[in-house]
Amino acid sequence: MPEGLEAEIWRVAASPLVGRTVSDVWVDERVASVGLRDAVVGAEIAGVDRVGKVLVVEMQTSTGRTKLGLHFGMTGRLVVDGDAAIERLEYASGADRPSWDRLRLWTERDHRPADVPSLRLNDPRRLGRISLDADLTQLGPDALTLTSAELRRRLSGRRVAIKTALLDQSVVAGLGNLCVDEVLWTAGIAPHRPSDRLDAAEVTAIARACRRRLPVMLRRGGSTMGELTPELRRVAGDCPLDGTPLTRSKVGGRTTVWCPHHQL
Ligand SMILES: [Zn+2]
Incomplete structure (x- = not known):
């Protein structure tokens, strides 16, 4: 599923739209805020930002x-x-059917409407949504810039598996299943450890793994570009660090791949 890293790639891709005027919008009303089209047609795109996994078009x-x-x-x-x-x-099919479009937004450049939509959100399973006046106040600090102090504060008083805590967007924004497994593998922390039982050094190791490891994956192309590759995850092969056979289990209902030797 798209994680913060994918949203960051799309933020960069969409940034050339800044300064253009929205000439028309079509939305799948089942997944969009009421009145969205009327609110947006004629507006100028003033900025493209990202908060966690959410792309924000100002x-x-x-x-x-x-x-x-x-x-x-x-x-x-x-x-x-x-x-x-x-x-x-x-986790997507790779196919692109127009019937899966949930948003089509056209802009005009040099007073000429473009033929193809400037933005299309294509979503086969229709679990995404398009919100007007998006409320992002419930999101935690962004994973790419997460500090140890922020993480320690967000984890305090929570007693769940550390993997479950990191997937909670109000704790840290932007992490999905693949990135959490990669971060915990990098930090050497077992995914089922209770979140309130980590010591300061372990919390620091997780925040540092976010700041150092995620940008590497971003440069390589996104959340599937970790050392725990999708192929390695499927077969639960050997740990790339120490060669121990990886364990594949469920934590909080999510498929989790981790190394029982160096993740303690
Ligand atoms: Zn290992």
Whole structure:
């Protein structure tokens, strides 16, 4: 599923839209805020930002600013000016059917409406959504810039498996299943450890793994580009660090791959 890293790739891909005027919008009303089309047509795209897994398109309308939040769910992906910055997602089919579109947004450039939508959100399973005036206040600090102090504060008073805590977007924003497994593997922490039983050094190791490991995966192309590759995860092969056979289990209902030798 798309994680914060995929949203970051789409943020960069969508940034050339800044300064353009929205000429038309079509949304699948089952997954969009009421009144979205009316609020956005005629607005100027003032900025493209990202908070966790959410892409935020800032719009300047005649009456003020509004934020369009694109939530990608399990299988959503973004197509900008006809180009998909990420062709294939791990859990998506790779096919692109127009009937899976949930948002089409056209802009005009040089007073000419473009033929293809400038933004398309294509989502086969329809678990994503498009929100107007997106409320992002419930999200925790972003994983890419997470500090030890922030993580320690967010974990205090929570007693769940550390993997479950890290998947909670109000604790840390942007991590999904693949990135959490990669971060815990990098930090050497077992995924089922109770979140309130980690010592300061272990919390620091997790925050540092987020800041150091995630940018490497981002440069390589996203959440599927960890050392725990999708192939390695499928077969539960050997730990790339020490050669121990990896364990494949469920933590909080999510498939989890980890090394029983160096993740303690
Ligand atoms: Zn290992």
